[in-house]
Amino acid sequence: MNAMAAQRWNFWGGIITALTLVWAILWAFPLYWGVISSLKPDDEVVRPYIELWPETPTLENYISAVTTTQIGAWYVNSVAVAVGVTVITIFISMLCGYAISQLRFPGRIALWWLILASFMVPTSALIINHFVLVANLGLLNSWAGIMLPQLIHPVIIIVYKQFFDQVPKDFREAAVMDNASEFGILFKIYMPMNWGVTTALSIVCFIWTWNAFLWPFLSVTRTEMMTITVGITQVNDAFGVYYARQLSAAVLAGLPVALAYLCFQRRVTEAITLSAGIKG
Amino acid sequence: MLRNSRTERLVALVLVAPFLAIYLLAFVYPTVQMFRISFTDAPLIGAGRWVGLDNYLRLDNDPMFRRAVWNTAYFVLMTVVPGTLIALLIALGVSRLKGRFQSIVLALFFLPYILPVSVVYLIWDWTLNFQFGIAMHVLDWLGIPRVPVFKSRVWFLPAVAGVTIWWTAGFSILLFLAGLRSIPVEIYEAAALDNSTRWTTFRRITWPLLWPVTSLVLTIQLILQLKIFDQVYLFSFGGRPNDNMVLVYYIFQKAFQQNQGGRAAAVAVTLFVLVVVVSVLQFQLLRFAERRRR
Numbered sequence: 031m032n033a034m035a036a037q038r039w040n041f042w043g044g045i046i047t048a049l050t051l052v053w054a055i056l057w058a059f060p061l062y063w064g065v066i067s068s069l070k071p072d073d074e075v076v077r078p079y080i081e082l083w084p085e086t087p088t089l090e091n092y093i094s095a096v097t098t099t100q101i102g103a104w105y106v107n108s109v110a111v112a113v114g115v116t117v118i119t120i121f122i123s124m125l126c127g128y129a130i131s132q133l134r135f136p137g138r139i140a141l142w143w144l145i146l147a148s149f150m151v152p153t154s155a156l157i158i159n160h161f162v163l164v165a166n167l168g169l170l171n172s173w174a175g176i177m178l179p180q181l182i183h184p185v186i187i188i189v190y191k192q193f194f195d196q197v198p199k200d201f202r203e204a205a206v207m208d209n210a211s212e213f214g215i216l217f218k219i220y221m222p223m224n225w226g227v228t229t230a231l232s233i234v235c236f237i238w239t240w241n242a243f244l245w246p247f248l249s250v251t252r253t254e255m256m257t258i259t260v261g262i263t264q265v266n267d268a269f270g271v272y273y274a275r276q277l278s279a280a281v282l283a284g285l286p287v288a289l290a291y292l293c294f295q296r297r298v299t300e301a302i303t304l305s306a307g308i309k310g
Numbered sequence: 311m312l313r314n315s316r317t318e319r320l321v322a323l324v325l326v327a328p329f330l331a332i333y334l335l336a337f338v339y340p341t342v343q344m345f346r347i348s349f350t351d352a353p354l355i356g357a358g359r360w361v362g363l364d365n366y367l368r369l370d371n372d373p374m375f376r377r378a379v380w381n382t383a384y385f386v387l388m389t390v391v392p393g394t395l396i397a398l399l400i401a402l403g404v405s406r407l408k409g410r411f412q413s414i415v416l417a418l419f420f421l422p423y424i425l426p427v428s429v430v431y432l433i434w435d436w437t438l439n440f441q442f443g444i445a446m447h448v449l450d451w452l453g454i455p456r457v458p459v460f461k462s463r464v465w466f467l468p469a470v471a472g473v474t475i476w477w478t479a480g481f482s483i484l485l486f487l488a489g490l491r492s493i494p495v496e497i498y499e500a501a502a503l504d505n506s507t508r509w510t511t512f513r514r515i516t517w518p519l520l521w522p523v524t525s526l527v528l529t530i531q532l533i534l535q536l537k538i539f540d541q542v543y544l545f546s547f548g549g550r551p552n553d554n555m556v557l558v559y560y561i562f563q564k565a566f567q568q569n570q571g572g573r574a575a576a577v578a579v580t581l582f583v584l585v586v587v588v589s590v591l592q593f594q595l596l597r598f599a600e601r602r603r604r
Contacts, residue, residue: 043406046403046406047403047406049403050400050403050406050407050415051415053403054415054419057418057419057476058421058422060433060434061422061433063433063436063437064432064433064436075442076441080444080447121328122328122329123329125326125328125329126325126326126328126329126330129321129322129325129326130326133322134315134318134322135318135322138322141326141330144333148333148337149589150586150589150593151586152533152536152537152582154539154561154581155578155581155582155585156341156578157561157578158344158347158354158561158571158574158578159339159340159344159575161354161355161566162340162343162355163336163339163340163343165355178332178336179336179340181336182332182333182336182337187329212321213321240426241427243426243540244539244540248566258426259426259427262429263428263431263432273436273439276436277432277433277436279432280428280429280432280433281429283426283428284425284426287424288421288424290424291421295413295417298424299416299420299484302481302484303484303488306526
């Protein structure tokens with residue numbers, strides 16, 4: 031009886047595994063289809079039947095996307111903004127998280143609550159006043175302007191604080207006994223301990239910033255200052271009905287983040303679960 | 311402790327200062343300003359006269375605002391619960407797999423989440439293209455007439471909801487997987503010894519133990535989808551943005567296309583309050599779940 035039940039269990043288990051696999055392939059199919067279409071010459075793209083592989087694979091769409099749009103400039107803008115936001119955000123958040131976790135100072139609890147509370151504020155409601163602020167600072171159409179409102183990620187401070195909280199108090203006490211300076215303790219003892227968290231959060235912060243749409247879209251009006259995420263949607267006219275060219279631009283825009291994920295799969299998933307408040 | 315507490319305070323101030331400065335400038339100040347100009351008739355840039363509650367009272371008979379609220383609610387309805395259930399099903403399927411195979415299958419489900427919204431837009435705009443989209447070939451093959459999905463009043467929001475579920479499910483799947491992993495294997499082994507069926511195991515063990523994660527995913531999704539803008543804006547290219555109006559789109563239209571900063575701010579405050587209320591509820595819910603678990 032027991033053996034039969036186990037067999038039934040295995041049979042259905044096999045079916046479920048097969049279904050999951052088929053579902054996964056269907057799920058990712060539009061991505062595959064987008065990439066494949068971008069490798070087809072114009073006449074093949076619009077053929078009225080389904081061809082899962084290009085007859086004559088070509089890079090001509092990529093070449094024309096690069097030469098007829100300002101995609102190079104968009105790339106530079108995206109890299110500059112994403113790297114800038116990541117470095118600044120990670121740095122200031124780590125300092126702040128460390129201070130709240132390890133030091134005693136007046137206003138510490140109030141600051142912590144302020145950070146927790148800002149978690150719930152929808153930044154998309156602030157677009158009007160972000161725009162006014164950045165315009166008054168004269169930073170529209172500039173990297174600094176795109177970066178400024180994106181520098182606040184309360185989640186990162188929260189993750190750092192929780193991480194520093196877990197470090198045994200003995201470390202700090204021993205260092206204080208040795209008369210190490212406060213900055214020495216942070217940079218020589220605590221920072222090397224959390225390279226794993228720092229890398230994971232940096233990758234995720236980079237991906238978030240690279241993917242940001244609403245604010246970069248509002249704060250930039252000059253084509254050559256756009257980030258790639260915005261740029262590829264703003265120049266439809268340049269492509270006319272050349273779908274394949276548009277798709278090749280999309281592939282170029284998605285490539286860095288897709289690669290970042292595929293190379294650091296574990297770190298990315300770890301950081302994302304951490305940022306949702308679950309310890310994976 | 312030997313350390314002088316004044317030094318400690320000074321160091322803390324130096325460490326907190328950079329964040330605090332940016333926080334006050336780019337977060338607190340705009341928030342305060344948003345509330346302030348919502349009581350004025352200010353344009354996007356520049357000062358305005360105090361008009362009291364006028365901007366809010368006008369929302370009451372503003373058909374476009376009503377449509378925005380209704381569409382946002384409709385969109386939330388179509389994404390939050392269905393998206394969470396789909397993510398849960400996928401997570402249950404993926405969690406049964408082992409090792410390298412599991413990470414490959416997970417990657418297939420997760421990749422869309424990692425992509426920028428504009429890439430998601432271009433891919434789906436192409437897949438569902440009325441003339442050449444591969445989905446239309448499938449419809450032809452099934453004998454169903456083609457639909458210009460993103461030009462149609464009826465299909466626009468459901469289609470954008472579907473694309474959004476596809477795009478954001480990866481995140482929920484990760485949370486569910488983390489939740490499933492934290493359920494002790496012994497419980498399942500005991501259930502297997504008892505010859506309990508797959509469905510009973512799920513209903514009696516997995517579902518109740520996973521509930522804290524499920525409620526977290528639901529509320530994160532709810533907050534995220536209330537703020538829908540990017541997809542609606544992008545898929546409306548060449549279509550009917552006014553029919554597809556949602557709350558953030560309305561803020562954008564009022565402020566940036568009609569130059570009415572004050573009126574836009576009133577809509578922004580409404581959204582702000584809505585999201586804060588939902589977040590507070592979420593927080594309470596989580597605390598409640600935590601207490602029950604102890």
